[in-house]
Amino acid sequence: MHPGIGLLLEIGAARPELLLTGQALTDQGRVVSVMLDAGWSREQLRQVIAARPLPHPVRTTVGAIVAARLRAARAYPPPARAAGPHHDVPVGDDPPPQPVAGSAATRTVGEALTYRALVECAGCGLPATALGEDLCPACLGWPGCRTCPGPTPRRAHPDGDGRCATCASALSAQPEGISP
Known part of the structure; x- marks a missing residue:
């Protein structure tokens, strides 16, 4: 068993609502193992996964929420x-190593764990891609984009012209005289 799977099972035993099984346990266990190898501590990963409550109601799988939390934490090097008491005493005449300014070693655990490139939606746990919102466009009830192709169009801001940001930027990138 990978160390990451063991850690996820420990978290699931302590917080049953976060228990992963099957393919989600295997996949996220591998991610956790890689993060442990990269320098994340078990306690830091417990905080990443379990420090925040699950959204209520959960509109996706718990595995997807855990994956999103791990992906957000992996966006930067480990804090x-x-x-500890055995790290702050220099060996022999060597001074203790000093972190390089601006490196990951200078970030605190709290900074690394609270940074999220996109805020987690309070409604469903997916990234809240609407700037300045704590809910995703779907949970905000934004209408579908009127120009997106396919069965599941992106969401358009209700105060806009009915197009999502992607379609609006694609139209503005078109040379004059050419319509999409």
Whole structure:
């Protein structure tokens, strides 16, 4: 068993609502193992996964929510671990190593765990892609884009012209005289 799977099972035992099974456990267990190898501590990963409550109601799978939380944490290098009693004493005449300014080692655990490139939607756990909102466009009830092709169009801001940001930017990138 991978160390990541073991950690996820420990988290699931402590918080049954976060218990992963099957393919989600295997997939996210591998991700957690890679993060452990990259320098994340078990406690830091517990915080990433379990520090926030699940959205209510959950509109996706718990596996998808855990995956999104891990993906957001992996966007940056692991935070520095707090120096324990065996780390703050130099060996011999060597001074303790100092972190390089601006490196991941200078970030605190709290900074690494609270940074999210996109805020997690309070309604469904997916990224809240609407700027300045804590809900995603679907949970906000935004209408579908009137120009997106396919069965599941993107969402358009209700105060806009009925087009999503992608379609609006694609239209503005078109050379003059050419219509989409």
